[in-house]
Structure formats: structure tokens, C-alpha cells
Amino acid sequence: MTVEALCNTADLEDAREKLIHSFGGLQDDLLDEPSVVGHWSIRQTLAHFIGWDRWAEETLAALERGETVPGPIEDETNSAAVESLARATETMRQELRGARLRLIGRFAAMTDAERADKRYAIAHQQLSADEFIDRLIEHDLEHASEIRAWRKAKGV
Numbered sequence: 300m301t302v303e304a305l306c307n308t309a310d311l312e313d314a315r316e317k318l319i320h321s322f323g324g325l326q327d328d329l330l331d332e333p334s335v336v337g338h339w340s341i342r343q344t345l346a347h348f349i350g351w352d353r354w355a356e357e358t359l360a361a362l363e364r365g366e367t368v369p370g371p372i373e374d375e376t377n378s379a380a381v382e383s384l385a386r387a388t389e390t391m392r393q394e395l396r397g398a399r400l401r402l403i404g405r406f407a408a409m410t411d412a413e414r415a416d417k418r419y420a421i422a423h424q425q426l427s428a429d430e431f432i433d434r435l436i437e438h439d440l441e442h443a444s445e446i447r448a449w450r451k452a453k454g455v
Contacts, residue, residue: 307414307432308403314439315399318348319392321446325455330388335449336442342384344442345391350380352398355435359405362419370422406432 322330322341329341336344354376361368383391406414406428414428 307429308407310436311403311406311432312399314436314443315395318439318443318446319395321443321450322388325450327388329453329455336445341446342388342391344446345395346380346383347377348380348439348442349383349391349394349398350376350378351438352395352402353380355402355431356398358421359402359431362421363405367420368422370424402435 322345325341330345331340331342333340335341339347351371354371358368358371383394386394409428414432417425417427417430419426419428419431
């Protein structure tokens, strides 16, 4: 049955679009304003996602090969995307969409049984692909919500 897989991948795409929509229409000066998401600007938050997407893609590939991977090291994952800070906003938006679509393609190719199987060893946890997807969704929605709350407070 593929209905569950399609729903989860649709949710995964929807969460990313909510993140992208959260900063839509903002000028560069507002994207660079500090303390929107914790101490980060929106641009720094986007770079954070680019780093985490890279980690997720590399991790998923390693997990599919049956490897055990360490959990993400936040400072390393975030610093790996520092070069993205210099990119144009549209380039970052395209990269965020592209990375998510690549992950969706990998997940959508799995059967429901493969997606439910807790076969992924990340750090000291066993996760299923569905649980991996849920964490990606939660991450997108958390930061999208923070950006929307900041915009509401600023009136932008």
C-alpha cells in the first residue's frame, strides 16, 4: 500500500513549502536582521537548513548501505553551510526545495514495510524512515513558526 508513503512525502514537501513561505517577500535587510530564530537571522536559519539537508541526504545514503551513523553534531552541521550565507535568496530557496525533493524521491521509492522498519541506526537510536521523515517535518515547522511569529511581531 502506498497511500501512507504518499501522505508522508506530501507532508514533507508541505513542511518545506511552509518554511519557504515564511520568509517570502522579505527584503535582504530583513533576512539579515539578527535574533529572529534564537540569535540567528533568517538567512542564517536558511543556511542552517542547507547544512542539515546535506547531513540528512548523506545520512540517508549511509543508512541505506546499512551503516550505523553518529547523530548530527550541530556545530559541524551548521558550520558546513556557512558558505551558503553569501548566496542570493533565490538560490537558497532553490537549494532548499531541491534538497527536499531529492529526499522525497528516496523516501517515496520505499515500500511501506521498508519505511516502517526501524532499520536506521543513528547514534544510539533505531529509527524507521517514517520517524526520520517526522523529524524533518518537525524541524521545518518549528523554524517556520518562529519566523512567522517574528514577522507578526514586526508587522512585516
